[in-house]
Amino acid sequence: MKQDDSQPAGSPQQDENHIIAERRAKLAEWRQTGGAYPNDFARENTAGKINELYDVRTRDELDAACVEVKLAGRIMLKRVMGKAAFVTLQDLSGRIQAHVSRDRIGEENYSAFKRWDMGDIVGVVGTLFRTRTGELTIECAQIRLLAKSLRPLPEKFHGLTDQEQKYRMRYVDLITNEESRFTFAVRSRIVQSIRNYMVRHGFLEVETPMMHPIPGGATARPFQTHHHALDMQLFLRIAPELYLKRLVVGGFEKVFEINRNFRNEGLSPRHNPEFTMMEFYEAYSEYRQLMDFTEGMLRHSAREALGGEVFEFQGRPLDFSKPFARLTIVDAIRRSHPGFSSAQLADAGWLRDKLAALHVATSPQMGLGALQLALFEETTEADLWDPTYIVDYPAEVSPLARRSDTNPEVAERFELFIAGREIANGFSELNDPEDQAARFAEQARAKDAGDEEAMYYDADYIRALEYGLPPTGGCGVGIDRLVMLLADAANIRDVILFPQMRPE
RNA sequence: GGGUUGGUAGCUCAGUCGGUAGAGCAGUGGACUUUUAAUCCAUUGGUCGUGGGUUCGAGUCCCACCCGACCCA
Numbered sequence A: 001m002k003q004d005d006s007q008p009a010g011s012p013q014q015d016e017n018h019i020i021a022e023r024r025a026k027l028a029e030w031r032q033t034g035g036a037y038p039n040d041f042a043r044e045n046t047a048g049k050i051n052e053l054y055d056v057r058t059r060d061e062l063d064a065a066c067v068e069v070k071l072a073g074r075i076m077l078k079r080v081m082g083k084a085a086f087v088t089l090q091d092l093s094g095r096i097q098a099h100v101s102r103d104r105i106g107e108e109n110y111s112a113f114k115r116w117d118m119g120d121i122v123g124v125v126g127t128l129f130r131t132r133t134g135e136l137t138i139e140c141a142q143i144r145l146l147a148k149s150l151r152p153l154p155e156k157f158h159g160l161t162d163q164e165q166k167y168r169m170r171y172v173d174l175i176t177n178e179e180s181r182f183t184f185a186v187r188s189r190i191v192q193s194i195r196n197y198m199v200r201h202g203f204l205e206v207e208t209p210m211m212h213p214i215p216g217g218a219t220a221r222p223f224q225t226h227h228h229a230l231d232m233q234l235f236l237r238i239a240p241e242l243y244l245k246r247l248v249v250g251g252f253e254k255v256f257e258i259n260r261n262f263r264n265e266g267l268s269p270r271h272n273p274e275f276t277m278m279e280f281y282e283a284y285s286e287y288r289q290l291m292d293f294t295e296g297m298l299r300h301s302a303r304e305a306l307g308g309e310v311f312e313f314q315g316r317p318l319d320f321s322k323p324f325a326r327l328t329i330v331d332a333i334r335r336s337h338p339g340f341s342s343a344q345l346a347d348a349g350w351l352r353d354k355l356a357a358l359h360v361a362t363s364p365q366m367g368l369g370a371l372q373l374a375l376f377e378e379t380t381e382a383d384l385w386d387p388t389y390i391v392d393y394p395a396e397v398s399p400l401a402r403r404s405d406t407n408p409e410v411a412e413r414f415e416l417f418i419a420g421r422e423i424a425n426g427f428s429e430l431n432d433p434e435d436q437a438a439r440f441a442e443q444a445r446a447k448d449a450g451d452e453e454a455m456y457y458d459a460d461y462i463r464a465l466e467y468g469l470p471p472t473g474g475c476g477v478g479i480d481r482l483v484m485l486l487a488d489a490a491n492i493r494d495v496i497l498f499p500q501m502r503p504e
Numbered sequence B: 001g002g003g004u005u006g007g008u009a010g011c012u013c014a015g016u017c018g019g020u021a022g023a024g025c026a027g028u029g030g031a032c033u034u035u036u037a038a039u040c041c042a043u044u045g046g047u048c049g050u051g052g053g054u055u056c057g058a059g060u061c062c063c064a065c066c067c068g069a070c071c072c073a
Helices: A019-031 A047-054 A059-064 A109-114 A161-168 A170-176 A178-200 A241-249 A286-307 A330-337 A348-357 A367-378 A433-448 A457-464 A477-488
Strands: A068-081 A084-091 A094-101 A121-130 A137-147 A224-227 A232-236 A254-262 A274-281 A311-312 A314-319 A325-328 A390-395 A411-419 A421-428 A474-477
Touching: A047 A068, A047 A084, A047 A137, A059 A121, A059 A477, A068 A094, A094 A109, A094 A121, A094 A330, A094 A421, A109 A137, A109 A433, A121 A474, A161 A170, A161 A224, A178 A254, A178 A286, A178 A477, A241 A274, A241 A457, A241 A474, A274 A286, A274 A477, A286 A411, A286 A421, A286 A474, A286 A477, A325 A330, A330 A367, A330 A390, A330 A474, A348 A367, A348 A457, A367 A390, A421 A477, A433 A457
Parallel strands: A094 A137, A325 A390
Antiparallel strands: A068 A084, A068 A121, A084 A094, A121 A137, A224 A232, A254 A274, A274 A474, A311 A314, A390 A411, A411 A421, A421 A474
């Protein structure tokens, strides 16, 4: 790092090198002309559209048609051969080659053009032709510099490969890596497909608060902030659940929200402190119907985003077309570990010993269901490759879910696992205000006892339930993780444009 | 937190047994009017992550630390 004299006073120190210095000098020359950074170039075509429309035409057809185009893009490759040159231009839609010759654009323009760099943004006007080797190309009648790139692009063949650099400088990653552009295009299509699916099924899209006076709807550590005018503590939301159910109380019987949640927890290949969830609630539904609905939504999403319901993830096939399996926690454990007997899995003492042997911490308060769940998470979860619903979660770890009519220890709840990852979590909602109040009280006791992730007692939510929540089913889908599956990304940072990073 | 692995030119990477710091791309100068990661000639550019240590001599060996990646908890 060194201070550069050309930096305006007071600007932050920038890293400079001889390449940037060279380009700054070229920018200074450009400013001398009085026409630097113009904004009067109105493009009329894009590379993708031109390729789509004209790549089917023969050389003779193109010559006869004399197709005029006006296109802008970034110079990605530049091959100068004396008095003529080829440049590869890139815009959002793709790439197209342009031919620039001195005799066509004039001596002065051509010598200026020769000084331009890869990364510069140019506008061209010209006609389409086909080169000797058959490539569809624009013969430039005009070429103008529209914006200067002061910083060199990464190596033209390999692009930016350093993971950290890709995340920190996503703009550079997007310029040079088509896979990255593809990933985020897929992400957009997935979100759009889910939104369409929900709206088509009669759901109302809503936006509920991101700043909560009481964080709720999940067990997680929240971020805290402070509102000055109100002089009150606020939390970034960890889940929208309690607000969405308040809306169902209000009569919005089918609602959904696609938005960010924030959890003040560690970073990992599957965890970013802010992440996107889709949550939906449907009155007069329950968890089995939700599973059918969610399954349909995921199938729809895969079709819309990828064009099919069967695809590859990390080198292994994933198939959304077959019905998703439904297993209880114990059934799932036994299927993947036939050595464990039903008697053992129903024995809290055996489970405690087994978990201790596996170095999984248990607490004395954990009941049979919680112990089974812990063993499931430790031994089985990661093996669930094909889409699998795990059903009937212990009520003790499901403080917002309705208890099963046949077994009050169990909640009418499911989680969906795909490729060993939790993708969705849903349940028949607990709509009994007195039961809910009792469960909040229990959570509050756990919090007082030091459990940082335990829930707060939310009196307003109880008040809402006291007005009457119809029987309702609700489900949350982790959008980032779904995108990881459909875009074949191993790391959540690959599907978040600007993932959380340590300060530079 | 533990293990594995990496940090060398703007980018992608070599660097052998410890002996003057390398290539390709990019840049600069030159040749070249149908190239395809254009080619050819010449050439600029380095606090080898940081700090110690061993040594006549360290990119290389040792120690500590910083920053990543992957795996595990």
